[in-house]
C-alpha cells in the first residue's frame with residue numbers, strides 16, 4: 001500500500017483520475033467500502049499496476065519433483081528453482097514501457113496476461129497465495145479511502161521511489177508524506 005501511495009503521489013494525473021472515479025461512485029458523504037471495490041475499476045487497476053511493479057514477494061522458490069527439461073536445460077529432481085516475479089512482471093516482451101506506472105493497461109486484456117503467466121504477484125499453481133481475495137479487497141478499500149479523504153504533501157518535488165536491495169524489494173527510502181484533510185465523510189454537519 002505504501003508503494004501505491006508513493007506512485008500516486010508521483011503521478012498526480014493518476015491520482016486525479018482515481019479521485020474522480022471515487023467521487024463519481026462513492027461521493028463525499030461516506031467512506032469507500034469494500035462493497036464499492038467492484039464498481040471502481042480504475043482503483044483496482046491502480047492496485048494491480050502497483051503489484052506488477054512492486055510485488056511483495058519478488059522471488060519464489062520451487063523444488064523439482066522429478067527430472068524435467070525446460071528450454072533445452074535438464075533440471076534434475078530436487079533442484080531448487082527461483083522464479084523472479086519482479087523480472088517477469090517487467091519483461092518488455094509482455095509489457096509495453098514495462099517500468100512505467102500506467103494503471104490503464106489493466107483496464108483491458110488482463111486475462112490474456114494472466115494466462116501467459118506474465119502477471120503473477122500472488123504466485124501461480126497449487127501453492128499460489130490463498131490470501132489473494134482478502135488482499136484484493138482490503139488494499140483497494142484502504143488506498144481508496146486515503147485518496148478520498150486526504151491530499152498528500154511531500155517535502156520535495158518528487159518522491160525517490162528507488163527499489164531497495166533487500167530480498168523483499170522494499171523501498172530504499174522511507175515514504176514520508178503528510179495528509180491534509182480534504183473531506184471528512186464522518187462529519188454529518190458538512
Ligand code: HEM
Nearest residue numbers: 056057060121122123124126127128129130131132134135
Ligand atoms: C498484497 C498482498 C499479498 C501478496 C502480494 C502475496 C503474495 C504471495 C506470494 C507471491 C506467495 C507465494 C506463492 C507461490 O509460491 O506461488 C504467497 C503465499 C502465501 N500467502 Fe500471500 N500475498 C499477499 C497477501 C496475503 C494475505 C492477506 C494472506 C493471508 C491472509 C496471505 C497468505 C499466504 C500464505 C498462507 C501463503 C503460502 C501458500 C502456500 O505455500 O501454499 N497472503 N503470497
